[in-house]
Structure formats: structure tokens, C-alpha cells
Amino acid sequence: MAKRTDVLLYGAYGYTGRLITEEAVQAGIRPILAGRNSARVEAVAREFGLPWVAFEITDAHAIREALSRVQVAINCAGPFRHTFTPFIDACIDTGVHYLDVTGEIDVFHRAAARHADLINAGIMAMPGVGFDIVPSDYLASYAKTRLPCAQKLVMAVGKVDAVSRGTATTVLDQLGRPGLARVDGRIVEVSTAWHQRKIDFGSGPELCITAPLADVFSAHYTTGIPTIECYVALPCPVSAWALKLFHPILKPTWLQAFLRRRLARMKQPGPNPEQRAAGRSVIYVEAESTDGNRIRTVMRGPEPYTMTASVAVAALKGVLAGRARPGFQTPTPVFGVDLISACDIEIEDLE
Ligand SMILES: NC(=O)c1ccc[n+]([C@@H]2O[C@H](COP(=O)([O-])OP(=O)(O)OC[C@H]3O[C@@H](n4cnc5c(N)ncnc54)[C@H](OP(=O)(O)O)[C@@H]3O)[C@@H](O)[C@H]2O)c1
Structure with a gap:
């Protein structure tokens, strides 16, 4: 089971952040909840009995301070083209694995462009651990x-x-x-x-x-x-x-x-x-x-959205189990079938 402060979940009071929080707690993970509005983060954190912290994603000092307490962060604050860059910069500086639930192709481009920095920092960036992709x-x-x-x-x-x-x-x-x-x-x-x-x-x-x-x-x-x-x-x-x-x-x-x-x-x-x-x-x-x-x-x-919560938490569990691979990564080469096997899936070959 994850240690008390292994995960930071940013965007916790958004619709998807909240679903992932709920699923994470059911899986025995106790993320630090985060977001920019302190009253709204605190309200969700109280409901689930979790630690919390509030900061703007552009506050370079505060984000690094919060990340220094965890192994992996999941960003649920979209549109991600506005939040990805300050987040990944802070993850690289603090040596924290990065996950998000984006479906925005620009963010994948930007993550792949940081491959060498990610390798040097020994961390993985895996955007799109939701229904997309x-x-x-x-x-x-x-x-x-x-x-x-x-x-x-x-x-x-x-x-x-x-x-x-x-x-x-x-x-x-x-x-x-x-x-x-x-x-x-x-x-x-x-x-x-x-x-x-x-x-x-x-x-x-x-x-x-x-x-x-x-x-x-x-x-x-x-x-x-x-x-x-x-x-x-x-x-x-x-x-x-x-x-x-x-x-x-x-x-x-x-x-x-x-x-x-x-x-x-x-x-x-x-x-x-x-x-x-x-x-x-x-x-x-x-x-x-x-x-x-x-x-x-x-x-x-x-x-x-149900699937997003399941696969995102399966990805968190995979990282916490030591399966992250440094660099920009897509889900299947790293986790194989394990993320979707968290869901009720049916595959039919038509031809
Ligand atoms: N890949 C997938 O399959 C998948 C699945 C679900 C959702 N998503 C994506 O995830 C994102 C969130 O969806 P949602 O339904 O949870 O939306 P939502 O309910 O509107 O929540 C968005 C959250 O992000 C925060 N946020 C947005 N911009 C921010 C910024 N610049 N700085 C700090 N916080 C910011 C919001 O905080 P404030 O209220 O303070 O602005 C809120 O907590 C969307 O981009 C959506 O397309 C993707």
C-alpha cells in the first residue's frame, strides 16, 4: 500500500480530479490534494480525510515545495496546455514522476520534447492516463x-x-x-x-x-x-x-x-x-x-469518466510499485494490459 504522502493530485476539486480522488482512496492511496482555490481544496480534503495544499500552478516555489513531499504527481487541471509546462518543469526539478489526464495532442508533443530532460532527472512523464488515451x-x-x-x-x-x-x-x-x-x-x-x-x-x-x-x-x-x-x-x-x-x-x-x-x-x-x-x-x-x-x-x-478514474488510479499504482520508466512514455509499452484490466472491457475482432 502507498505511504501516506506518495502522491500529489492537482485539480482535486474539479469533476475528474474528484472522481480520481474517490477511486484512489478506495484503492488505499492517500494523495495530498491540491488546487489553486484553498477553500475548495480544503472542502474535498475534509470530505475524504486527506492532507491538502493550495497554490497557483505558476507559483514556482510553492509547487516545488509541494512536490518535494511525493514520488508521483497527477495533474487533473485542464485545459492542460495552460498547466503542463510549469508542472513538468517543477517535476523535473524535484525528481517527481508526472501523470495527467489530458487528451490534448499539443501536450504530448511538449512532453516528448522534454524526453532528454526527463531521462536526466530519472523521471517518467506519461500524459493521457484517462479514457484518452x-x-x-x-x-x-x-x-x-x-x-x-x-x-x-x-x-x-x-x-x-x-x-x-x-x-x-x-x-x-x-x-x-x-x-x-x-x-x-x-x-x-x-x-x-x-x-x-x-x-x-x-x-x-x-x-x-x-x-x-x-x-x-x-x-x-x-x-x-x-x-x-x-x-x-x-x-x-x-x-x-x-x-x-x-x-x-x-x-x-x-x-x-x-x-x-x-x-x-x-x-x-x-x-x-x-x-x-x-x-x-x-x-x-x-x-x-x-x-x-x-x-x-x-x-x-x-x-x-468512470474509465478515466479507474485507469488513472491503476497508473498511480503502477508508478508506486516501481514500474515507471524514465522519459516520455505512452501507457501500453510501460504497463501493458494492466491499466485497462482495471475496467470491465470487451474486445471483439471484426475481421
Ligand atoms: N483524457 C481523458 O479521457 C479525460 C477525462 C476527463 C477529463 N479530461 C480533461 O481533464 C480536464 C479537467 O476536466 P474536468 O471535467 O475535471 O473539468 P473541471 O471540473 O472544470 O475541473 C478543472 C479543474 O482544473 C483546475 N484548473 C483549470 N485551469 C487551471 C489553471 N490554469 N491553474 C490551476 N487550476 C486550473 C480547475 O480549478 P478552478 O476551478 O480554480 O479553475 C478545476 O479544479 C479537462 O481538460 C478535460 O478535457 C480528460
Whole structure:
């Protein structure tokens, strides 16, 4: 079992931070809870009977002071493009392993760019220990095992019933950015909804569009496959064209600010326990080799936020058990199947 102060969890009073706190406590881990608002951190810490500390992530002294008491930190404060850099700098300075639950591809780029610093510090940075990217990373690796000579990977995430306020804010934060795909090993900018295609997740074909998911970056690290396209399922066929048409005008900051105010009025911070219990997730992978072979697999699992809490805590347990590997790492090469085996997962080979 973890020692009393082995873990620091930042963003503890956010929707996802709180879910991870709850799951960690159930697993016998007692993180130091942290966040920038002292009253809100203290309230969550009191509820779970945990130690706490409050500081702004940009307070270089305070973050180092807090990290000096732990082996591993998990950052739950997103959008992560605003919090990653001060956090990783402090982890490198204090020799603390870094985990987060980002799905933002920029953060993976930035973490990989610090690989040499991380090796020198003897610490691991593993972004994305949530629904993004743990199950999809495993599925990419599984596809590579089924078709070792695969040259192209297509990955798709099925419809998600409800998202948290923080996820919606993060999606808004990314509006106006280009699409991304990986072609022959290199990440290239592509237009929004660059490709559209129907994908059968198991209950009939659904229209999907390309999206710059983090797997465009990470699945190449995990599998070495040079060409990767990621898709998301759309709620209705017209949306693909609407998105293409309206995306350019969504960039102006006034519109983003307007949408943010609407978001702030969302009644629930995220799916409630009943929605989480009823929800499921589905991910599709397809791998092709140049000689015309193809495999297709789907993975069905728990609702995304439930899964995030389970896999994040499984990652914390793995690090505390001494399994961290210095440098920028993706989940499957380090932990294999162990993170997703914390969840109720079903894998079906379609072809
Ligand atoms: N990878 C995945 O599958 C996955 C799963 C779940 C969530 N996420 C991501 O995790 C993030 C959080 O989601 P959520 O639902 O927990 O959102 P949330 O309920 O809005 O919580 C966000 C938390 O982050 C803190 N925070 C945000 N910006 C900060 C900053 N610059 N400095 C310090 N603290 C900051 C917030 O504190 P204040 O209230 O004080 O601003 C709050 O505690 C989002 O980016 C979301 O997309 C990813």
C-alpha cells in the first residue's frame, strides 16, 4: 500500500480530479490534494480525510515545495496546455514522476520534447492516463500484434453520451486549430473534417470525421506504425458538412467567450452517477498492410469518466510499485494490459 504522502493530485476539486480522488482512496492511496482555490481544496480534503495544499500552478516555489513531499504527481487541471509546462518543469526539478489526464495532442508533443530532460532527472512523464488515451493506446498495440507489418492505422471513438464542463471547455479551447493526421511518420496539418467515412462500431455504420486526437501522436510511439488517422463519430450526418462550413467562423475569441459563458451555466459539472453507471464507451481500430491485409477490432468499455478514474488510479499504482520508466512514455509499452484490466472491457475482432 502507498505511504501516506506518495502522491500529489492537482485539480482535486474539479469533476475528474474528484472522481480520481474517490477511486484512489478506495484503492488505499492517500494523495495530498491540491488546487489553486484553498477553500475548495480544503472542502474535498475534509470530505475524504486527506492532507491538502493550495497554490497557483505558476507559483514556482510553492509547487516545488509541494512536490518535494511525493514520488508521483497527477495533474487533473485542464485545459492542460495552460498547466503542463510549469508542472513538468517543477517535476523535473524535484525528481517527481508526472501523470495527467489530458487528451490534448499539443501536450504530448511538449512532453516528448522534454524526453532528454526527463531521462536526466530519472523521471517518467506519461500524459493521457484517462479514457484518452489508455484504451485506444492498448487497442493500437493490439492491432499491431494482430498485423505486425501494418503500415496504416485508423482509430475511431464512438459517440459519448455526456461530457463534463471541463471537457467542453477544453474542446472550446481547441476551436479554430487545424486538423492533424500522421502520414509516413510525420504529423501533417489537414483541414477540419478532412476525411469522412462510415464506421461500424457494432450496431451499424455511423458517420465519422477525422479529428486531431492525441493518438495521432501517441499511437506512433506505441506501435511504430507510420500512418495514422483518428476519427470521431458524429451525432447526425448533416453535422459533418455543417462543421466544415462553420468551423472557420468559430475561431473568433468573442464567440469562444460567448460559448464559455453558456458552459459556465451548465447545471452539472459532468455526468451524474446514474449516467456514468448507464454509459458505455466504444473504440474502433483498423490496421492495414501494404500487401492488402487488414484487421478490424472494437473495444467496448465503461463510460469514459468512470474509465478515466479507474485507469488513472491503476497508473498511480503502477508508478508506486516501481514500474515507471524514465522519459516520455505512452501507457501500453510501460504497463501493458494492466491499466485497462482495471475496467470491465470487451474486445471483439471484426475481421
Ligand atoms: N483524457 C481523458 O479521457 C479525460 C477525462 C476527463 C477529463 N479530461 C480533461 O481533464 C480536464 C479537467 O476536466 P474536468 O471535467 O475535471 O473539468 P473541471 O471540473 O472544470 O475541473 C478543472 C479543474 O482544473 C483546475 N484548473 C483549470 N485551469 C487551471 C489553471 N490554469 N491553474 C490551476 N487550476 C486550473 C480547475 O480549478 P478552478 O476551478 O480554480 O479553475 C478545476 O479544479 C479537462 O481538460 C478535460 O478535457 C480528460
